[in-house]
Amino acid sequence: MGKSGRKVPGLNQSSTADISFILLIFFLVTTSMDTDSGLSRRLPDWDPDAVDQKLEIKERNVMTVQVNKQNEIFIKNGVIKGQVIDISELKDIAKEFIANPNDNANLPVKEEYVIPDFRPVVTTIKHVISLQTDRVTNYEIYFKVQHELSRAYSELRTEWCKQTFGKAYEDCTDDQKSYARAMYASKISEAEPRTYGE
Amino acid sequence: MPELNTSSLPDLIFTVLFFFMMVTSMREEEVKVQYKTPNGTSEIEKLEKKSLVSHIYIGPPLAQWRAIYGSAPRIQLNDAFANPEDVRDFVRAEREGMVEHDKPFMKMSLKVDKGTEMGIVTDVKQELRKAKAQNIVYSAGKEKTQERK
Numbered sequence: 001m002g003k004s005g006r007k008v009p010g011l012n013q014s015s016t017a018d019i020s021f022i023l024l025i026f027f028l029v030t031t032s033m034d035t036d037s038g039l040s041r042r043l044p045d046w047d048p049d050a051v052d053q054k055l056e057i058k059e060r061n062v063m064t065v066q067v068n069k070q071n072e073i074f075i076k077n078g079v080i081k082g083q084v085i086d087i088s089e090l091k092d093i094a095k096e097f098i099a100n101p102n103d104n105a106n107l108p109v110k111e112e113y114v115i116p117d118f119r120p121v122v123t124t125i126k127h128v129i130s131l132q133t134d135r136v137t138n139y140e141i142y143f144k145v146q147h148e149l150s151r152a153y154s155e156l157r158t159e160w161c162k163q164t165f166g167k168a169y170e171d172c173t174d175d176q177k178s179y180a181r182a183m184y185a186s187k188i189s190e191a192e193p194r195t196y197g198e
Numbered sequence: 199m200p201e202l203n204t205s206s207l208p209d210l211i212f213t214v215l216f217f218f219m220m221v222t223s224m225r226e227e228e229v230k231v232q233y234k235t236p237n238g239t240s241e242i243e244k245l246e247k248k249s250l251v252s253h254i255y256i257g258p259p260l261a262q263w264r265a266i267y268g269s270a271p272r273i274q275l276n277d278a279f280a281n282p283e284d285v286r287d288f289v290r291a292e293r294e295g296m297v298e299h300d301k302p303f304m305k306m307s308l309k310v311d312k313g314t315e316m317g318i319v320t321d322v323k324q325e326l327r328k329a330k331a332q333n334i335v336y337s338a339g340k341e342k343t344q345e346r347k
Contacts (some may be wrong), residue, residue, distance in 0.1 A: 016208035024215045031222035036245040036253075036307055038335040039238060046327035067316075135317030139310050142319075143236040143336055150241040 039146060044189075057128055061108045063097045065090070065149075066132045071141045078106030087144055094152035098184060100124050115182045117175075123183055132191045149188055156184045231274050233257035233311040235337045242340040250305050251335070252292040254285070256318055257311030271314045273322060282318070285325035293331075309337040 063077035073090060076082045077097055085093065100107040108127035114120045129149060133142055157180040158169040165176050172180065233255055245251050255274040259267045263279075273280045275288040293301055306326055310319055326334060 013205065013208065017204065017211055020208050020211040020215055024211060024218065027215060027218045027222065031218065036248070036251060036335075036337060037242050037340055038235070038245070038307060038337040039241055040243060040305075040333070040335050043323060043327045043332040043334060045332070046324075046330070133316045133320070135315060135320065137316040138312075139314040139316055139319055140236045140312040142316055143238070143338065146336065147238045147241050147338075151239075154241060 039143070039150060041146070041188075057126070058109065060106055061124075061126045062128050062130055063094070064130045064132065065145060067134070067137045067141055067145055069134045069136050071138050073141075073145060079104065087141075087148060090145065090148040091152045091155070094129065094149055095156055097129070098124060098127055098152060099156055100127075115179050118179045118182075121183055125185070127187055129188045130191060131188055146188075150186075153184050153186050157181065160184065227253070227274075227277050229255060229260075229274065230263055230277075230279065231255050231257035231259055231272060231311070233309050235309060235339055236312050237339045237341045239341050242338055245305065245307065245335060247303075249296070250300055250303050251307050252288075252304065253307045253309055253337075254288075254322060255309045256314055256322065257309075258313075271311060271318055273318065282321035282325050285322055286329045289326065289329035289331045303333070304331055305333045305335055306331050307335045307337050 060078040063075070066074040066076075068074060072084045073087060074082065075085050075090070075093060077093075079096075080093065097107055100110060103110060108124035110122050110124055111126065112120050113123050113125045131145065131149075154169065160183050161167060161169045161172050161176065161180050164179075165172055169177065169180055234257075256271055257274075258264075258269050258271050259279070267279055273282065273285070275284060280288070289304075289306075293304060296304060308319070308322065323334070326332065
């Protein structure tokens with residue numbers, strides 16, 4: 001027991017910091033922090049037989065949004081008979097078209113529609129926004145158009161939620177949100193690709 | 199002057215390390231195209247479950263690949279440049295790699311450069327429809343300025 005009085009020497013830990021720094025830097029380099037975000041859409045089913053299928057849609061129920069080769073936004077519906085507009089005008093035109101607040105005879109027909117598990121409402125259930133692009137249309141313009149149309153829908157849903165439930169769409173319960181989505185269901189149809197003005 | 203006690207430094211660094219390990223995710227593929235996604239405001243949603251999302255990149259190849267692939271926008275799937283026809287195989291492979299009950303919720307994130315023309319995007323979308331991968335996301339950043347009425 002000659003060494004009884006001695007302490008066990010401490011391990012030299014001065015390099016632990018360096019080791020963990022190396023680990024830290026390794027993780028910084030190999031990982032990415034970017035959380036993905038974007039605009040969700042659902043593409044229609046692929047049906048090879050349906051290419052030439054012409055649906056019977058009344059003219060007043062359709063709004064055509066065409067983004068042409070020059071990246072101009074061309075609008076046509078029952079009220080606007082073909083006009084190039086600025087992107088900033090699109091949202092209000094779309095809202096007017098989707099909701100048809102004044103029951104205009106040239107805008108989509110308003111019909112009684114029963115929201116599942118809720119109550120009947122009067123809405124433009126048959127409206128269609130037809131979005132057409134050219135192969136050389138710029139993607140950013142196309143995205144902005146999609147974004148503005150989305151905004152039109154979500155503003156209408158928010159307004160409807162305020163009227164019906166007395167609160168904003170974001171504060172509604174999941175059920176109420178689904179009613180709002182049924183009330184103003186997004187009906188953006190993208191035409192089969194083709195080239196215009198060739 | 200007394201020496202600074204550094205005995206807790208490793209613990210500090212480890213804490214930072216664990217923080218980074220938790221908030222980040224492993225980079226999966228090497229991106230070979232240049233892309234700057236467009237920006238939106240109120241309609242941009244965050245993608246919650248990363249395991250459901252597969253990425254398709256479209257944009258002009260990076261400078262070091264220009265000599266081989268040119269500067270016109272190209273599609274990148276996994277680690278390689280691809281043609282629109284390859285999208286179907288890509289979707290199939292991605293679907294194989296998913297848990298059974300996640301398969302219907304598969305999302306395709308289209309990371310498309312702002313300057314791309316719609317033709318190539320439309321081709322990819324048509325292929326996605328054929329492959330029955332219809333949930334898509336136009337990847338976009340969210341601008342800080344909220345312009346709400």
